[in-house]
Amino acid sequence: MREVRWIPLGRVRFREALELQRRLHSLRRRGELPDLVLSLEHEPVITLGRSADPRHILGDPVALQASGVEVAEAERGGDVTYHGPGQLVLYPILDLRGFERSIKWYVWALEEVMLRVAADYGIRAGRLPGRPGIWVGNGKLGAVGVYVRGWVTMHGLALNVAPNLDHFRLIVPCGIHGAEATSIAALLGREVPLEEVDERARDAFARVFGARVAPADVEVVTG
């Protein structure tokens, strides 16, 4: 059975996580690391994907800085995205040749993990054609954005557990006007601890990817 290391990192600044991902990604490509998933939440940040339109950032840079929101570029596919505390971010660093050699399958699988976690909470979320991510009506509950080189992945998914939804008003999510962000906590009307969602995401990931998932420390993996 496939084995995937699950590495909890806690709250990490986007740029630090990006550097770590790049390092782990190149080690994974050289076959010097096993498949792994980084599980974390970010300090508030707006990121621009490869096809980002800067006009989709609505707040002005000074106001953003004053409210403590960083702006950063990322090599993942997609437009403008917000990340912040209360959002479960998973960055799988996997060699897809050991799973399915398919970009379409991989994006589907990441969405599937989020759909199963939502279903665990009794939330019926779904996919919208041409709009990757998972949705509850017109509300975006989870986002996907990935980068693949030599069939090894980085970046991944972001599931809104209980983030500050006001912060999403700083952007046009994924460049789609009229789309709004929603969260598990907002839909349930109660607090939802991130650790609990992380555990459920781990189980869902194991099922969707057909893998045994074992927690690990990042130091153990990188030596």
Next chain:
Amino acid sequence: MADIVIPPLGEVEEVRVVRWLHEVGDEVQAGEAVAEVESQKATFVIEAPVAGRLFAILVPEGKAAAPGEVIGKIAEREGER
């Protein structure tokens, strides 16, 4: 002359070339990233199949291409294959 081809990506019919990482005339190494294509929120890196000089860009940034399509050409280095 070697072709830079979009590989089969798994049920993906069309991608968009989002970025060429080199200009025509640049030297590239075999396996070096030369272009990035995107489909459905996924960026996929296209690597140089051989070492040489980027000879032609056939599908420019912003344009669509299909898996199997030749998006550029590399003139192989003298004495190498």
